[in-house]
Amino acid sequence: xxxxxxxxxxxxxxxxxxxxxxxxxxxxxxxxxxxxxxxxxxxxxxxxxxxxxxxxxxxxxxxxxxxxxxxxxxxxxxxxxxxxxxxxxxxxxxxxxxxxxxxxxxxxxxxxxxxxxxxxxxxxxxxxxxxxxxxxxxxxxxxxxxxxxxxxxxxxxx
Numbered sequence: 072x073x074x075x076x077x078x079x080x081x082x083x084x085x086x087x088x089x090x091x092x093x094x095x096x097x098x099x100x101x102x103x104x105x106x107x108x109x110x111x112x113x114x115x116x117x118x119x120x121x122x123x124x125x126x127x128x129x130x131x132x133x134x135x136x137x138x139x140x141x142x143x144x145x146x147x148x149x150x151x152x153x154x155x156x157x158x159x160x161x162x163x164x165x166x167x168x169x170x171x172x173x174x175x176x177x178x179x180x181x182x183x184x185x186x187x188x189x190x191x192x193x194x195x196x197x198x199x200x201x202x203x204x205x206x207x208x209x210x211x212x213x214x215x216x217x218x219x220x221x222x223x224x225x226x227x228x229x
Contacts, residue, residue, distance in 0.1 A: 096111075
């Protein structure tokens with residue numbers, strides 16, 4: 072009898088361990104991205120949101136790394152200003168972009184701020200697909216030569 076009870080307890084403990092390792096995220100309809108389907112099982116909710124279940128924390132972390140790379144690359148494509156560099160830090164939810172003073176003057180502040188908004192939307196798309204999205208981030212444009220700040224905007228989830 073003791074062996075049966077020990078066996079049942081062992082099975083229950085294994086089930087708890089495996090269940091505890093799973094990671095779930097819920098993504099609002101406007102931020103759903105098919106990229107995550109390669110890493111998790113999707114379940115569509117009535118309101119159009121999608122809940123993703125990752126089989127393990129490792130699989131979730133793999134998704135975060137790969138998705139961050141994709142989003143950073145797509146953000147860089149949206150940067151038309153010259154002499155740029157960009158850095159996206161998902162843990163403190165900020166994007167920093169450096170452009171040359173010549174490019175900033177040539178494009179004008181309005182066009183550069185519109186560009187910053189697009190870069191911010193891409194970064195927000197990443198954040199909204201994580202398990203604890205904050206729903207807002209900052210985009211800072213700096214002089215690529217001196218690091219002097221031109222401006223910072225905040226982009227918020229809808």
